[in-house]
Amino acid sequence: RPRLRRPDGTRVMVVANQKGGVGKTTTTVNLAAALTQLGQSVLVVDLDPQGNASTALSVDHHRGTPSTYDLLVNGATLEEVVTDSPEVEGLAVVPATIDLAGAEIELVSVVARESRLQKALAAHPRVGSAEEAGEDRFDYVLIDCPPSLGLLTLNALVAGVEMLIPIQAEYYALEGLGQLLETVEMVRKHLNQRLEVSTILITMYDARTRLAAGVAQEVRDHFGDTVLRTAIPRSVRVSEAPSYGQTVMTYDPGSSGALSYLEAAREMAGKGVGA
Ligand code: ADP
Numbered sequence: 001r002p003r004l005r006r007p008d009g010t011r012v013m014v015v016a017n018q019k020g021g022v023g024k025t026t027t028t029v030n031l032a033a034a035l036t037q038l039g040q041s042v043l044v045v046d047l048d049p050q051g052n053a054s055t056a057l058s059v060d061h062h063r064g065t066p067s068t069y070d071l072l073v074n075g076a077t078l079e080e081v082v083t084d085s086p087e088v089e090g091l092a093v094v095p096a097t098i099d100l101a102g103a104e105i106e107l108v109s110v111v112a113r114e115s116r117l118q119k120a121l122a123a124h125p126r127v128g129s130a131e132e133a134g135e136d137r138f139d140y141v142l143i144d145c146p147p148s149l150g151l152l153t154l155n156a157l158v159a160g161v162e163m164l165i166p167i168q169a170e171y172y173a174l175e176g177l178g179q180l181l182e183t184v185e186m187v188r189k190h191l192n193q194r195l196e197v198s199t200i201l202i203t204m205y206d207a208r209t210r211l212a213a214g215v216a217q218e219v220r221d222h223f224g225d226t227v228l229r230t231a232i233p234r235s236v237r238v239s240e241a242p243s244y245g246q247t248v249m250t251y252d253p254g255s256s257g258a259l260s261y262l263e264a265a266r267e268m269a270g271k272g273v274g275a
């Protein structure tokens with residue numbers, strides 16, 4: 001495959017939407033795999049206690065595995081918790097264990113509790129501009145958030161520069177987005193001025209229904225160029241892949257799901273401004 005040009009520095013992208021089941025995890029792992037196939041160096045940070053991204057990338061995440069919990073709560077460094085995905089060659093992952101479920105509460109009494117992830121990323125030698133981090137730098141860090149706006153997602157919003165919001169093409173698609181955008185505003189004002197919603201991706205698009213087309217149009221009217229032209233189709237192959245510990249990029253590379261994630265990755269890279 002033709003390699004994409006690398007961004008000038010690490011793009012830290014937060015995949016968030018407090019609604020569950022909209023395609024955050026599916027988007028994180030498949031975009032990560034697609035970007036890796038296109039020659040980019042990628043790190044996935046699993047911030048959901050369910051560990052679905054870890055599972056989809058075949059990364060061990062039983063209790064006691066070095067994980068995002070250690071990073072946030074125990075002060076571990078990123079080097080200490082990062083591992084390679086056995087599924088996607090060249091993809092680095094920080095897995096999430098179920099311990100992370102307790103972190104929302106444990107973090108409440110911790111100093112600078114909302115900037116733990118930001119500090120850990122900033123301290124890593126492979127995160128930063130080309131001058132700071134050199135040739136070995138990560139081009140993308142994709143952070144998979146849990147379906148809530150608690151301290152875990154807040155850590156991601158403070159650590160990130162760009163936000164990628166997956167929106168499922170169904171009836172209640174825009175419900176809850178107001179609250180999400182208010183949270184982004186609050187974070188910008190008080191914690192992280194650089195944060196911006198750079199990318200919106202329509203997921204589980206069913207071209208046969210008028211409803212999906214209507215919802216997609218509404219999202220585009222509302223968010224303009226922020227919305228990627230590529231929508232991810234609803235496809236059984238996409239939903240089957242994780243049960244084989246695979247991304248759809250290797251499970252069925254020729255499928256509409258895999259091709260759409262590749263196209264979305266290219267579009268995203270084309271819009272890249274660098275961190
Ligand atoms: P979230 O992380 O936002 O909770 P997931 O990525 O886990 O959402 O997706 C929710 C469910 O929808 C999963 O069962 C997943 O396999 C399925 N799914 C996601 N994207 C697609 C798609 N494009 N086509 C079919 N099923 C999908």
Ligand code: MG
Pocket residue numbers: 024025026048052145146
């Ligand atoms: Mg998820």
